[in-house]
Amino acid sequence: MPSLETPFFDRLAAAILAKRSPLMVGLDPRWQQLPEGLRPADGASLTEVAEAFRAHSCGVIDAVADLTPIIKPQAAFFEQLGPAGMTALAAVIDHAHAAGLLVCIDGKRNDIGSTAEAYADGWLGATSPWKGDALTVSPYLGDDSLEPFTNIAAERGCGVFILVKTSNPGGGLFQDQQSGGQPLYRQVGNYVDSIAKATVGECGYGVAGAVVGATYPEQLAKLRAAMPHTWFLVPGFGAQGGAATDVAGGFDAKGLGAVVNSSRGVIFAYEKRPHADGWQAAVRVAAEEAVQQLREVMPG
Numbered sequence: 001m002p003s004l005e006t007p008f009f010d011r012l013a014a015a016i017l018a019k020r021s022p023l024m025v026g027l028d029p030r031w032q033q034l035p036e037g038l039r040p041a042d043g044a045s046l047t048e049v050a051e052a053f054r055a056h057s058c059g060v061i062d063a064v065a066d067l068t069p070i071i072k073p074q075a076a077f078f079e080q081l082g083p084a085g086m087t088a089l090a091a092v093i094d095h096a097h098a099a100g101l102l103v104c105i106d107g108k109r110n111d112i113g114s115t116a117e118a119y120a121d122g123w124l125g126a127t128s129p130w131k132g133d134a135l136t137v138s139p140y141l142g143d144d145s146l147e148p149f150t151n152i153a154a155e156r157g158c159g160v161f162i163l164v165k166t167s168n169p170g171g172g173l174f175q176d177q178q179s180g181g182q183p184l185y186r187q188v189g190n191y192v193d194s195i196a197k198a199t200v201g202e203c204g205y206g207v208a209g210a211v212v213g214a215t216y217p218e219q220l221a222k223l224r225a226a227m228p229h230t231w232f233l234v235p236g237f238g239a240q241g242g243a244a245t246d247v248a249g250g251f252d253a254k255g256l257g258a259v260v261n262s263s264r265g266v267i268f269a270y271e272k273r274p275h276a277d278g279w280q281a282a283v284r285v286a287a288e289e290a291v292q293q294l295r296e297v298m299p300g
């Protein structure tokens with residue numbers, strides 16, 4: 001497990017600069033999309049599927065470890081397999097750390113404050129079985145629900161990415177509602193940036209980050225300007241239609257301030273573009289292309 005002495009966003013900034021890559025590879029294993037040879041047969045047990053998820057995710061990590069500073073396992077895909085899935089998730093996180101990668105767990109957790117404390121401790125705390133470097137969190141239970149996460153992140157050198165403007169088409173139903181003369185997501189963004197401002201590290205960003213979708217490029221650029229202390233996790237690049245030009249507005253002038261996630265576009269690249277050297281080679285080619293596209297729009 002990497003040292004937690006340095007704040008998460010300082011570690012992330014250093015890794016991005018070292019690899020010249022803001023690509024975050026998302027690990028969203030789906031049974032039917034696993035490559036032949038790894039795909040479990042119909043009727044396979046949850047334990048067999050979990051082992052296939054572990055093998056695929058670890059294989060992706062091996063293929064892209066020098067191309068990405070951070071991976072994002074999507075907890076949902078592991079949780080759907082029960083205990084065997086969670087054991088697989090733990091093994092994937094350990095494998096990523098052993099490969100020198102940071103790990104953001106996409107769990108979108110939260111609850112009332114006293115329960116949020118258990119979530120924060122469970123995913124980011126000193127005795128966490130998961131040892132995540134960062135976690136995604138929902139804001140809609142308010143400040144007392146977010147503080148357990150941001151407090152533990154500040155203590156432990158972890159990061160918290162709070163949902164601000166999500167990439168899905170339906171997200172606007174609540175997030176775009178006017179509130180105090182602004183869309184609600186801007187109000188959430190203001191709160192997140194106030195927490196980030198109070199906790200800035202050497203790289204200029206604080207422990208609270210924000211999830212802002214690549215599928216809303218105009219809003220992304222405006223939020224970048226309005227939230228100068230907040231690091232962005234930008235999903236929606238690739239499979240959801242976001243292009244490199246759409247995420248350009250998420251970076252600061254130094255080319256920092258954003259990591260851009262691609263899950264299906266990288267991890268299942270062999271479906272659309274099989275490679276003679278096998279599925280991992282196809283995954284690597286897709287990650288290389290994504291990094292190249294992002295480098296072209298990253299300042300600095």
Ligand SMILES: O=c1ccn([C@@H]2O[C@H](COP(=O)(O)O)[C@@H](O)[C@H]2O)c(=O)[nH]1
Nearest residue numbers: 026074166167235236239240262263264
């Ligand atoms: O607003 C959001 C928040 C989270 N996600 C998650 O990111 C990945 C995206 O996967 P792709 O295959 O690259 O579309 C997935 O885990 C989502 O749950 C998001 O897409 N949008």
